[in-house]
Amino acid sequence: MAVVLIFVPRPSLSLHPSYGVSLGDDVTVRCRMSHSPSRVWLYRGVTSELYRTADTERDTAEFSLLNVIPDNAMTYRCRYKVLGSGQTSELSDPVELVAIDHSYPKPGIALSPAGRVGSGSNVTIRCQGRDYGGPTLLYKDGSSAPIQRRDPDVGGTAVFTLFGVTPADGGTYRCSYRIGGCCSLSSPLGDNVTLEVVPQGDGGELRWTPPWTVVGGCVAAFVITLIFVVSFLLAARRRRMQRTGSPGGEKRFRSPDLL
Secondary structure (H helix, E strand, O other): OOOOOOEEOOOEEEEEOOOOEEOOOOEEEEEEOOOOOEEEEEEEOOOOEEEEEEEEOOOEEEEEEOOOOHHHOOEEEEEEEEOOOOOEEOOOOOEEOOEEOOOOOOOEEEEEOOOEEEOOOOEEEEEEOOOOEEEEEEEEOOOOOOOEEEOOOOOOEEEEEEOOOOHHHOEEEEEEEEEOOOOOEEOOOOOOEEEEEEOEOOOOOEOOOOHHHHOHHHHHHHHHHHHHHHHHHHHHHHHHHHHHOOOOOOOOOOOHHHO
16 A cells, blocks of 8 residues: 655754854754644754754744854754644754854954955955864955855965945955864954945046046145236336336426527
């Protein structure tokens, strides 16, 4: 006789807190179902080994990880069975618990070119750490997930390139590196660098202020001063002419015949 398996909607799995967890912190793993009461199984690791089981009357089952240790830092999934009906869900999508190990040094970071760049430019970000067997991750403030990941070279440096940046790429960047091995361990986030992207004009050049607008006030002041000086000199000459001569400007001399 054939056995028919009836599946119910798969559950969703989440971590609380979802990121920034350090060794020694407490984490809650929450599996949310669409049916209850249910029996819930929590799996972990790449092989999805059964880790814990819980029965719940609600649509959510919670599993607590107290005082997180390296062995807790890995991938988790869950599934459930509706009690009384035998309906079973598929496994949820995986979530990864990454724990920060503060015994590892922070990576350094450098931006090239530094300062402002124009839209369309290519920007290089170098993260300098150590090669502990895992990738280096680049983060942008405002997002908990890394925007890029690279394997470091033998010296521990990972190079990230942002091609054709736009103002939306502006912001603060940091990096960290993963620790290779059995567990999802990470270094602390390093110092930050700030990228400022300036929009381009229609001609494809950076927007700038023409020199004549910068010195326009000085030129206007010079012209006004020059006009004032010329007017003063003309007025002074006119007064001298009025004191020493006729209105026509010619001097009056006695005729030699009258002497």
